Every structure is written in C-alpha cells, then in structure tokens.
Amino acid sequence: MSVSVEDLLFTIRYRCDTESHLSIRDQAVCRDCRKPCLTFCPAEVYTFRDGEMHVAYENCIECGTCRVACSNQNIEWRYPKGGYGVAYKIG
Amino acid sequence: MSERFDAIVVGAGPAGTAAAFTMARGGLKVLMIERGEFPGAKNVFGGVLYRHHLEELIPEWWTKAPLERPIVEQNYWLLDGDGAVKIGHRSRRYVDGKPNNFTALRAKFDRWFASQAEEAGALLICETTVTELLMEGDRVVGVRTDREEGDVYAQAVIIADGVNSLLGKQVGAHRELPPGEVSLVVKQTLSLPREKIEDRFGLEEGEGATIEILGAPSQGMVGLGFLYTNTDSLSLGLGIMVDDLVATGARPYELLENMKQHPALRKLLQGAEVKEYAAHLIPEGGLRAMPKLAGPGWMICGDAAGMVNALHREGTNLAIASGQLAGEAVLAMAKAGDFKPEGFQAYAQAVQASFIRQDLAKYQRLPSFLHDRKALLMGKLPDALNDSLFEWFNVDDRPKAEHQRQIVHNIKEMAGGTWGLLRLAHQGWRAINE
Numbered sequence: 001m002s003v004s005v006e007d008l009l010f011t012i013r014y015r016c017d018t019e020s021h022l023s024i025r026d027q028a029v030c031r032d033c034r035k036p037c038l039t040f041c042p043a044e045v046y047t048f049r050d051g052e053m054h055v056a057y058e059n060c061i062e063c064g065t066c067r068v069a070c071s072n073q074n075i076e077w078r079y080p081k082g083g084y085g086v087a088y089k090i091g
Numbered sequence: 092m093s094e095r096f097d098a099i100v101v102g103a104g105p106a107g108t109a110a111a112f113t114m115a116r117g118g119l120k121v122l123m124i125e126r127g128e129f130p131g132a133k134n135v136f137g138g139v140l141y142r143h144h145l146e147e148l149i150p151e152w153w154t155k156a157p158l159e160r161p162i163v164e165q166n167y168w169l170l171d172g173d174g175a176v177k178i179g180h181r182s183r184r185y186v187d188g189k190p191n192n193f194t195a196l197r198a199k200f201d202r203w204f205a206s207q208a209e210e211a212g213a214l215l216i217c218e219t220t221v222t223e224l225l226m227e228g229d230r231v232v233g234v235r236t237d238r239e240e241g242d243v244y245a246q247a248v249i250i251a252d253g254v255n256s257l258l259g260k261q262v263g264a265h266r267e268l269p270p271g272e273v274s275l276v277v278k279q280t281l282s283l284p285r286e287k288i289e290d291r292f293g294l295e296e297g298e299g300a301t302i303e304i305l306g307a308p309s310q311g312m313v314g315l316g317f318l319y320t321n322t323d324s325l326s327l328g329l330g331i332m333v334d335d336l337v338a339t340g341a342r343p344y345e346l347l348e349n350m351k352q353h354p355a356l357r358k359l360l361q362g363a364e365v366k367e368y369a370a371h372l373i374p375e376g377g378l379r380a381m382p383k384l385a386g387p388g389w390m391i392c393g394d395a396a397g398m399v400n401a402l403h404r405e406g407t408n409l410a411i412a413s414g415q416l417a418g419e420a421v422l423a424m425a426k427a428g429d430f431k432p433e434g435f436q437a438y439a440q441a442v443q444a445s446f447i448r449q450d451l452a453k454y455q456r457l458p459s460f461l462h463d464r465k466a467l468l469m470g471k472l473p474d475a476l477n478d479s480l481f482e483w484f485n486v487d488d489r490p491k492a493e494h495q496r497q498i499v500h501n502i503k504e505m506a507g508g509t510w511g512l513l514r515l516a517h518q519g520w521r522a523i524n525e
Binding site: 003005007008009011012015036039040042043061062063064065067068069071078079080081082083085086087088089090091 | 126127128131132133134135136196197198199201217218219220222236237238254255257267268269270273275277279280324333334336337340341342343344348365366367368369370371372
C-alpha cells in the first residue's frame, strides 16, 4: 500500500486536548477479544502492544465506529470537550 | 449562561440550523450550540446538496451560498476487477435555470447556513459540548454544557447532534446503533485544477458530474463508492457497512486506496493530491431504524433520527426538512402559549406526513435486501454485467448467437438459474416498493 494512515491523518487539522475522550473500560476484555478495532478504525487509534490496548486519542476523527462496533462495549466514548478534536477545513 | 431561551438547538448542522432559522425568523429566542470550532468543523458528507427543500426557508439560497458545481451529469458505475459498466444521465435540464443539485463542502456550507440562522436572530455558541439533557420528571427542560455554569434552560430542546446522537440515547429515543445499520465512509478530497476536472469529466466551465460506484471496491461487503467534482478538487469516498468491516477485518482507508487504482478511475485521479482525509458514519437503517421522534420537551432531527435515503444519496435535504418541521412545531406551541406534550408530537406527525417518511417507507426493505443478498449484489451482479457487456461488444470467431447465449447464461448463473433470477427480481422490486 502506497499510502500510510499517518500521511492521511497529516492532512487533518486537530486541536488536541491533553486528556483523552476515549478510554478502555477493562483491559482484560481486550486481551480476550478478536480486536476488530485494530482494523476498522479509520484513524488507527487503537494498537495492541505488550498485552495492553493503547488509545491514540489525538488521532481520533470522532466517527463513532468503535463506539458502535466494539463487540464488548468496552470503549468509553465521549465527544471531546467543546472546540477540541478534529476540525475539518473541508469536511 | 443561566438565561432562559424559548428553544435550544443542539448541533449546528443542516437539521439544527434549519430548526434554529425557522424559529428565530418566527421571533423566538433561540440558542444554537455547536461543539466544533465553527459549524461544519465536525461534519462530513459526499456531498451533493439538493436545491429544492432549502428554497422554502431561504429563497434563491443557492445564489448566495458557497457551493462547488451544479451537477449536469450523474452516473452509476458497476465495477469488476478491471472493467466498468457505466449507466448515467446528462442533461441541461439539471442545470439550466435553477439547478437541481450541487456539490458542496460542509466546512464552508454549514458555516454559511448557520450564519443565516444568526442573521435571523438565533444565538450561536461554538466550542461547546452538550454533555446531557436536563430533566424534570420525564420532561426535557434544558441542557448541560461543558462550560462553567453551563446549564441552559428552554421550553423546547431540538436534538440535532448527528449520527452518534448521545443525547438521543439519553432520552431513549433510540437504542444503540447496531453495526448492521450503519456504514463508515472514508473520504479523500483530492486537489485538481479546474480545467483538468472539466477536461477529464467532459464538463462545461463551472459544471459538475457525479459517479456512484458499486462492485469491486467494496470487496463483497455492502458498500458504495463515490466520485464527485468540486470546483478545484474531487471528493472520492467509499462507505462500507460496519458489520462487514468487523467481520472481514478490512481497513477502510486501504479499500479506498485500492479503489483509486481501478483502471476506470486511475486516470481521472492522476496527479490529484490528498487535501484532506475524513471519515464519518451514515445511518443506513432506514424507516425501520427510525427512532421515536419527540417527547415532552424534545424533538430529534436529521442524522440523529436516522433520516437518510441511501439509495438516492439524500441526507442533508431530509435533515433540513425535519429541522424546519421541528421549528414549525415549536412556533405553533409558542403561538398557542402552551408547550404541552401533544405539541411536540405534532412534529412526529408532520414527519409522518412528509416526503421523509414516504420515501423511507418505500425503501424500508432495502437495507435487509442488501444485507441478505450482498454476495450477489456486490460481487456476482457487477461481474456478470461486465462479462455480459464484454460478450456483446467483443468480436471474435464465434457467431453472435453464441455470444448472446453466453450473456443469457451469465445472467442466469449469477442469480442461480431462472428461478433464482425471478426471485431476485421479485425481491429487488419489493425492496424498493413499500
């Protein structure tokens, strides 16, 4: 694949909060899960390393797919605080 | 912000803005709350805007709004691995006089539309997230925001917070969206000089074309691609049902990258650089997934209420129409001086009587038809049509009769025989006719 998700995300303007609007409710649930979030997330916010699910909330484009599709409802999903998060120039 | 308003609108997208505009113009004190830096900063669509429904609110809006190109040609392409069956229509009737539809970019359009509501007298507050609805018993009486002392009260709250609609869930309007009723669209806006766009798409100056893309790019999943011409960019996207993404493990942005390499698309996109990447959910459940539309103190509009007609790529016009109907219901209650629950239900009844319900009812079986027959519709059908057109056009040492027998064979084989074909035709007809 010629393009990386990093290249794509680089085209998006964000205003980053210092705290995450996404959190994993229970890491143990992720360990036992097939982890479809690793592929369906269009911003690759989720990576699984050393037995832990890592959440790169700074990259989140707030689509809500993980909120809908986490098979265990293991993702606490809120909107970022007002004014923070993705800020599309085009949309 | 301990002020009281007649109405609070959550979300300054097309639905919320249409509601705010309607109420402010009717003389009500309206607060519109938007979590983005500006209206449109969080919003994404394909996107095509239709002229008709917004004319009711703002006559000749399209002469003032930031739009890209009026659309003179609209196409469906059915792709197999390398080929494309192309069906489309081009006519001056779409653009001469009052154009029927336009391409647009939401960061520009939504901002403009919200500014019209502000001019009509609505107060717009951005960078403010509504965290919950304030209740008194079973009645919504206001909203809590993430600002200091951020509770605001109103007679009516219009929930237009988009597809994820966390507020709609709080009032129990709808259950959680199942992955089989929502699609994820990934989109790239690709910059290309306007002359190149016009040359490549065969367009007169300033005019535009749209292509809806079915088949190979969705790799057997239920999905639809699109390629639209903007003024000096192209909008290229691919939407796939979320349950299929979960089941296959496909990466959405890779599917889109693959689509760019298709021989029918590659040259149209050549040299076009990614200006912006985006992703958004679309509610695809149709009428059967539509939530309860109103309750004491609240109404729900637009994507938050699942108002999308996927077959016709219509969402913003349903959003605008629903926002207007909600706004009118509030105006009627204000005029009567009584915000009783029946006044809110009047909005639900107005939606039932409108084109929103009529169109979604017509297609209410379509989502399950697409889901149940996806292997055929997303794969075998585009393949069989490509193979059949190849037989039709290809000249070799075989007689025409043999080519045509092959075509009949391809079509039957695709559907599993003559009975399968009849069954498919019957199911397809029922899927788009109430």
